[in-house]
Amino acid sequence: MSKLSLPKDKIKFVLLENVHDNAVAYLRQHGYENIDVHKGALDADALKDAVRDAHVVGIRSRTKLTEDVLKAAEKLVAVGAFCIGTNQINLGAAKHLGVPVFNAPYSNTRSVAELVLAEIIMLARGIPRRNWISHEGGWDKSAKGSTEVRGKTLGIVGYGHIGTQLSVIAEALGMKVRFFDIxxxxxxxxxxxxxxxxxxxxTSDFVSLHVPDTPQTRNMITDTELGWMKQGAFLLNAARGQIVDIDALADHLRTGHLAGAAIDVFPVEPASVEDVFESPLRGMKNVILTPHIGGSTQEAQANIGTEVAEKLVKYSDNGSTVGAVNFPEVMLPVHVGGARFMHIHRNVPGVISKINDVFSRRGLNIVGQYLRTDEEVGYVVVDVDGIIEPGMGVRRDLEAIEGTIRTRFLNCEEP
Known part of the structure; x- marks a missing residue:
């Protein structure tokens, strides 16, 4: 049997923004040595040049993978977002080009929960204001406005992985926990x-937001919702910047309705460390402002590096799309023996029958077939048993099927 798939040493990975060393180590452990590492983000033109011959691109939050950039990467088969969010990637364009995008939605769970819990304690003790006063030479030892968190009520909006982790550790401190989830x-x-x-x-003394960025969650906390909060309560947002109306929050802080806030994400964030951070919350002594660092710990970045690299390797080696954020998810058994074909196509009638006809006309027996679709694309993986030689035209005929976006071929057996 001929080995027709691209050898691993020919598959090029381009990793930007100082992706954790765990990612590089994992890729090399699995036979991928052609890795181009960039420590920072690149502007659009430089980015296009860097990814032009890349098969896999790995980024973090500052790199913008627009439709133009994705189209410039003509060999691209997968993208790894070594972070939680994927707003910096045109997911629709990637899907229509047959490129699944993988991220790490759970690797920073503990880091975010710990930051929020620390901020709750800091806000309860009035530390932001007292810290400011001390830096200015003052000395405020008063207990006024300073409380323990034990016995207070923490309201968690979004009871997912981070919300539940926060719930457990907050309760361990003696807090009462309430939550709301759709x-x-x-x-x-x-x-x-x-x-x-x-x-x-x-009913909450502290409200902490842990919802994803969706059309339903954008601007979910406006002047109306803030008006529902208890006098002297605190708001914390370490989720997404579009969730809270920052101007309305600033108003509720100025009037004294809310006693303080801790905000890690913002509607508009600086594109680089050289840009100025602008916010109506600047200068407020009862507000903790952090530069989107909820998941910025060594442990979280190490976990993210391993998690995303593992997903990329599984897709490259096996075709598995479990964990893809823009693609039908197909869980596949380990590919042993035979040949595996992957076909990405527009979700239109008749494609599967035409794929099967390509193999039946050559006397190739289909021993496994795995299909998932969404409203726009279909992804089918076919395992066949039989001799496949160069020149048989299998790939040519698969690519000729109307609606085809991309085909890939895996063959784990040596000639």
């Missing part, structure tokens, strides 16, 4: 669900 969730420990966002906002 999906029914099993409470952890003694946490109790709220029937509505309004109920949570009205």
């Amino acid at each position: 999906v029914d969730k099993l409470p952890m420990g003694n946490a109790a669900a709220c029937m509505s966002l309004k109920e949570l906002m009205e």
